[in-house]
Amino acid sequence: MELFDCNLPPLKKICSGKVREVFDLASLGLDEQLLLVTTDRLSAFDCILPNTIPQKGFVLTQLSKFWFQKFSNLPHHLLETEVEYYPKALEPYKEQLRGRSMIVKKTKPLPLECIVRGYLAGSGWREYQEKGMLAGVPLPTGLLEAERLERPHFTPSTKAKDGHDESITWQECQELVGEKVAEKVRSLSLELYQAGAHIAAQRGMIIADTKFEFGFLGEEIILIDECMTPDSSRFWSAASYRIGENPPSFDKQFVRDYLQSCGWNKLPPAPVLPEEIILKTAEKYQEALERFSKN
Numbered sequence: 001m002e003l004f005d006c007n008l009p010p011l012k013k014i015c016s017g018k019v020r021e022v023f024d025l026a027s028l029g030l031d032e033q034l035l036l037v038t039t040d041r042l043s044a045f046d047c048i049l050p051n052t053i054p055q056k057g058f059v060l061t062q063l064s065k066f067w068f069q070k071f072s073n074l075p076h077h078l079l080e081t082e083v084e085y086y087p088k089a090l091e092p093y094k095e096q097l098r099g100r101s102m103i104v105k106k107t108k109p110l111p112l113e114c115i116v117r118g119y120l121a122g123s124g125w126r127e128y129q130e131k132g133m134l135a136g137v138p139l140p141t142g143l144l145e146a147e148r149l150e151r152p153h154f155t156p157s158t159k160a161k162d163g164h165d166e167s168i169t170w171q172e173c174q175e176l177v178g179e180k181v182a183e184k185v186r187s188l189s190l191e192l193y194q195a196g197a198h199i200a201a202q203r204g205m206i207i208a209d210t211k212f213e214f215g216f217l218g219e220e221i222i223l224i225d226e227c228m229t230p231d232s233s234r235f236w237s238a239a240s241y242r243i244g245e246n247p248p249s250f251d252k253q254f255v256r257d258y259l260q261s262c263g264w265n266k267l268p269p270a271p272v273l274p275e276e277i278i279l280k281t282a283e284k285y286q287e288a289l290e291r292f293s294k295n
């Protein structure tokens, strides 16, 4: 079953993001809980595409679940993913929700995208080429595209409502959320990235960079949203990795290439994708899940 959007009356939808629909479970007496439903929507260039990618919501949910279970020592939002254990009131929606949803702790999200980069790629590579810096921090000269950084860097950006997130310096990050909170999310992000990169390496995968989100649960800061999925990360296969080349990635590369080549002006509505592009993209998402979940 493919899912483009999702309504679960009488549950109140509190947010419809580019990919996820978020429902408040307060009406079921669960004041502190949310239901996160991951649809099969795909966005590119900040625009939701008209097609669904088969199984995408399932892949993203299962990968996030894989990581949350690995990181059971770190505080995170995941409570339940098995529809059999969901509240009775969700029974009619069981098949829609199976495998692609999670019940999580309701938090107050920080207005930050906590990005960690272990390699020089994407907008990090562009900044380095232009200014010799990464998030305002000078790097050694002569680094090549996709080169591994001496240490992973925390390169946060703001979480803008209109989807155009802006990268900020460490100084600006501290001003935005306060020094103590900034320190906390930086160290958590680096710790998560390093642990993730280590697990990925055992599976022949490189996590070039990734984005985490955190929220306040009372005074405590916990990991929320998705975790190290193809949507939030740049995955490379170690086998095809070459310094100086932009390696093929597991994310929306086929989609981006197609959208670049078809002459779309990048303003909504986005064009319908050809079947071939949809299938190739679905395969890449599936492959990412398989690469991580095999033991």
Ligand SMILES: Nc1ncnc2c1ncn2[C@@H]1O[C@H](COP(=O)(O)OP(=O)(O)OP(=O)(O)O)[C@@H](O)[C@H]1O
Binding pocket: 015, 016, 017, 018, 019, 020, 021, 022, 034, 036, 077, 104, 105, 106, 107, 108, 109, 213, 215, 224, 225, 226
């Ligand atoms: N435990 C939580 N408590 C409160 N809000 C959460 C929690 N987990 C996730 N969220 C929020 O739910 C939304 C998920 O929707 P989605 O991933 O589609 O977001 P988006 O921000 O539109 O897109 P993108 O993440 O690609 O920028 C985000 O706004 C996220 O901050």
Ligand SMILES: [Mg+2]
Binding pocket: 017, 019, 225
């Ligand atoms: Mg998101």
